[in-house]
Amino acid sequence: xxxxxxxxxxxxxxxxxxxxxxxxxSRRLGLRWxxxxxxxxxxxxxxxxxxxxxxxxxxxxxxNLQLVLTQASVIGVVTVGMTFVITxxxxxxxxxxxxxxxxxxxxxxxxxxFGFAGILFTAVIVGVGCGLVNGLLIAYGRMVxxxxxxxxxxxxxxxxxxxxxxxxxxxxxxxxxxxxARDAYVLGIPPLVLIFxxxxxxxxxxxxxxxxxxxxxxxxxxxxxxxxxxxDVRRQRLYLYLLSGLCCGIAAFMLIVLAGSGQNTNGNLYExxxxxxxxxxxxxxxxxxxxxxxxxxxxxxxxxxxxxxxLNNLETAVQQIAKGAIIVAAVLVQRxxxxxxx
Amino acid sequence: xxxxxxxxxxSGITKSFPGVRALDGVDLEVQAGExxxxxGQNGAGKSTLIKVLAGxxxxxxxxxxxxxxxxxxxxxxxxxxxxxxxxxxxxDLIEGLSVAENVFLGHEPTSAGFVVxxxxxxxxxxxxxxxxxxxxxxxxxxxxxxxxxxQQIVSMARALSHDVRLIVMDEPSAALDPEEVDNLFRIVxxxxxxxxxxxxxxxxxxxxxxxxxxxTVLKEGRSVAGGLPAESTPTQEVVALMTGRNVEYVFxxxxxxxxxxxxxxxxxVEGLTRRGEFAPVDLELRPGEIVGLAGLVGSGRSEIxxxxxxxxxxxGGRVLxxxxxxxxxxxxxxxxxxxxxxxxxxxxxxxxxxxSVSSNVSVSTLxxxxxxxxxxxxxxxxxxxxxxxxxxxxxxxxxAAIRTLSGGNQQKAVLARWLLRGCKVLLLDExxxxxxxxxxxxxxxxxxxxxxxxxxxxxxxxxxPEVLGLADRVxxxxxxxxxxTADARELDEHxxxxxxMEGSLTP
Numbered sequence: 025x026x027x028x029x030x031x032x033x034x035x036x037x038x039x040x041x042x043x044x045x046x047x048x049x050s051r052r053l054g055l056r057w058x059x060x061x062x063x064x065x066x067x068x069x070x071x072x073x074x075x076x077x078x079x080x081x082x083x084x085x086x087x088n089l090q091l092v093l094t095q096a097s098v099i100g101v102v103t104v105g106m107t108f109v110i111t112x113x114x115x116x117x118x119x120x121x122x123x124x125x126x127x128x129x130x131x132x133x134x135x136x137x138f139g140f141a142g143i144l145f146t147a148v149i150v151g152v153g154c155g156l157v158n159g160l161l162i163a164y165g166r167m168v169x170x171x172x173x174x175x176x177x178x179x180x181x182x183x184x185x186x187x188x189x190x191x192x193x194x195x196x197x198x199x200x201x202x203x204x205a206r207d208a209y210v211l212g213i214p215p216l217v218l219i220f221x222x223x224x225x226x227x228x229x230x231x232x233x234x235x236x237x238x239x240x241x242x243x244x245x246x247x248x249x250x251x252x253x254x255x256d257v258r259r260q261r262l263y264l265y266l267l268s269g270l271c272c273g274i275a276a277f278m279l280i281v282l283a284g285s286g287q288n289t290n291g292n293l294y295e296x297x298x299x300x301x302x303x304x305x306x307x308x309x310x311x312x313x314x315x316x317x318x319x320x321x322x323x324x325x326x327x328x329x330x331x332x333x334x335l336n337n338l339e340t341a342v343q344q345i346a347k348g349a350i351i352v353a354a355v356l357v358q359r360x361x362x363x364x365x366x
Numbered sequence: 367x368x369x370x371x372x373x374x375x376x377s378g379i380t381k382s383f384p385g386v387r388a389l390d391g392v393d394l395e396v397q398a399g400e401x402x403x404x405x406g407q408n409g410a411g412k413s414t415l416i417k418v419l420a421g422x423x424x425x426x427x428x429x430x431x432x433x434x435x436x437x438x439x440x441x442x443x444x445x446x447x448x449x450x451x452x453x454x455x456x457x458d459l460i461e462g463l464s465v466a467e468n469v470f471l472g473h474e475p476t477s478a479g480f481v482v483x484x485x486x487x488x489x490x491x492x493x494x495x496x497x498x499x500x501x502x503x504x505x506x507x508x509x510x511x512x513x514x515x516x517q518q519i520v521s522m523a524r525a526l527s528h529d530v531r532l533i534v535m536d537e538p539s540a541a542l543d544p545e546e547v548d549n550l551f552r553i554v555x556x557x558x559x560x561x562x563x564x565x566x567x568x569x570x571x572x573x574x575x576x577x578x579x580x581x582t583v584l585k586e587g588r589s590v591a592g593g594l595p596a597e598s599t600p601t602q603e604v605v606a607l608m609t610g611r612n613v614e615y616v617f618x619x620x621x622x623x624x625x626x627x628x629x630x631x632x633x634x635v636e637g638l639t640r641r642g643e644f645a646p647v648d649l650e651l652r653p654g655e656i657v658g659l660a661g662l663v664g665s666g667r668s669e670i671x672x673x674x675x676x677x678x679x680x681x682g683g684r685v686l687x688x689x690x691x692x693x694x695x696x697x698x699x700x701x702x703x704x705x706x707x708x709x710x711x712x713x714x715x716x717x718x719x720x721x722s723v724s725s726n727v728s729v730s731t732l733x734x735x736x737x738x739x740x741x742x743x744x745x746x747x748x749x750x751x752x753x754x755x756x757x758x759x760x761x762x763x764x765x766a767a768i769r770t771l772s773g774g775n776q777q778k779a780v781l782a783r784w785l786l787r788g789c790k791v792l793l794l795d796e797x798x799x800x801x802x803x804x805x806x807x808x809x810x811x812x813x814x815x816x817x818x819x820x821x822x823x824x825x826x827x828x829x830x831p832e833v834l835g836l837a838d839r840v841x842x843x844x845x846x847x848x849x850x851t852a853d854a855r856e857l858d859e860h861x862x863x864x865x866x867m868e869g870s871l872t873p
Binding site for chain 1: 407677700706714715718783
């Protein structure tokens, strides 16, 4: 955009800023806590209370809280990428498979010879590479995101199986394993949680404070209008799937640290967990509205439930039913609040 | 006329939505066999009222009687059973189904209760289409393949597939050509001759005079006048009732003829063509000039505009801005060169309905407010505010949600987008569609002011008086070819229509 602004236009913003600057400052600074985020926060508080009551000794133990947060971190990073894709009106079904492929590719004997950097680099590159294929197929091959990423899901899982031949690839690089060890905790916080926090903050800034975020929302809200407004919709879509792939690569690395191995079954059903977390967080499945904070809260709610059920020795079956009920309840609340302000 | 109970009476209807009192005491009385017109500005409650009538909304209070009997319209099916059919402005057809399947959707002719007899539906559909004067529409075709005007006919056929006594038509002529409108009026005439009543909603007063018998005027959710004679009530009175003030439906003053002749053209279109849509077009647009394209739907007017803008790829010819040719078929190249478009379908093609006014205005200029991708939202908002203020957009609040604005103000937001961008050429496709009468004059003034400030404007409108009143020069199109070019002052509506239909007027 090299269009030179005329003198009048250059002047205009400054004078308007002066007249309205005062009133907007306070309103614009804070994070906007909408009703849905608040209600999710309330749900989380209730869950913590339930955990504290049903398993008083185990749940609130530092080690357990560290575990919950660490578990939330891996799927959380994937969900941040997913939130961008859904906000743009797309979907990425391949995230789980990409995590699996990246985790096994980064833990082959050949890769491990390059040590810490080799593993991290490979995981990220494989993630971005898969995202690139998704993005090219969707943006330039004009494939429906559902189909393109479904195809990626199948092929990436297949490739992961082929690489490992079904075996677990143990990580022997000490520096990678150390990152998951208690000694690496910073002020009691596991490094993986710090990575998640960093991804969340960067994701939030990217969505809410940059032209990239604004264009994502525009493409999701009305792709045709965005195109006619001069936005390069296809390039934007490509970037979004690249971003999702990047998040998968980071998550794969985190999973390697956590498990100390790479497996082709890694990231199983991550796509559904990530989509569910984003949706209950308040991101519109139809696109045009997305919230990173909501997604993170969604992830925390799901992970906390899983933890509480495990601590109380309840079956996985019950746990899954509860998850389903939460998704339904969240969407019903979402619909009501949409009607409320319509 | 012998006193018989009216077909429909609605009295004291109220309906509130959270935060809005959409209907605040509406009375309406419709006789069998009459064309009853409903007038009102956008937001006056017309849409809500017809949704109540269609059973889609339940009124909070008020009474509805149907042929003298009190009734409740609890659901769309209940309304349909009584014989009330509604043709909505936003067509509610399913594009992936055939014409016949759409017409009989929900009441398919069946064997043994559930096996759809497709051939019976097609035969019946063909019969209805014949009656509507559109036998050429194949009942087996997919609705998605039809033109907007044909889809409208299908909507009407759907209404007639029931045993109707009252048809509600919400701005049926908005997407139609004069020729199509004539056909519509003929159909309306046939229906009323059979004793069917029609509630007709339109912004076009001249249509109401032509076919309406009585008029009910809504303002701010209330019926302010009921049963006025459609033919003889003076325009002044109707407009005053609608707006609560006296509005003169005038166009802004034009500069003298030939004022721009000495200026270097900013936009040149040379031999631009798209096969099957329009023949090679040549066009020059000078700063300060408003050039109008007049023609029927399907004459290629919108297609030309969209091809100039790069939204469609031309088969030949080129577009030059300030003498530099643009990359064909690239919207981004056009925008970068300084062209802006206010498209025909504002909601579908221009607006981000979930966003604020500010975001909608700044969307084409984001980079200017960003350093390394980082948005300076204060400057962005302030600049957007300044732009909407220059166009006196209401409310004067850049944070307002765009969907809460009236059509006229939404259009101003689209114009503000290009004003902010600092574009040189503005393409306007049906700029006053869905804009009520009171707001139109203001929009015309805004467009003229932008031209006076040096913008070149290319205008497309299906309303001939609008083109003639606003433009300096007019190109008349017929079936994809320019058949006449003239100063707007040398043309009148009659001549333009003659050209549009025949293409044979001697100069």
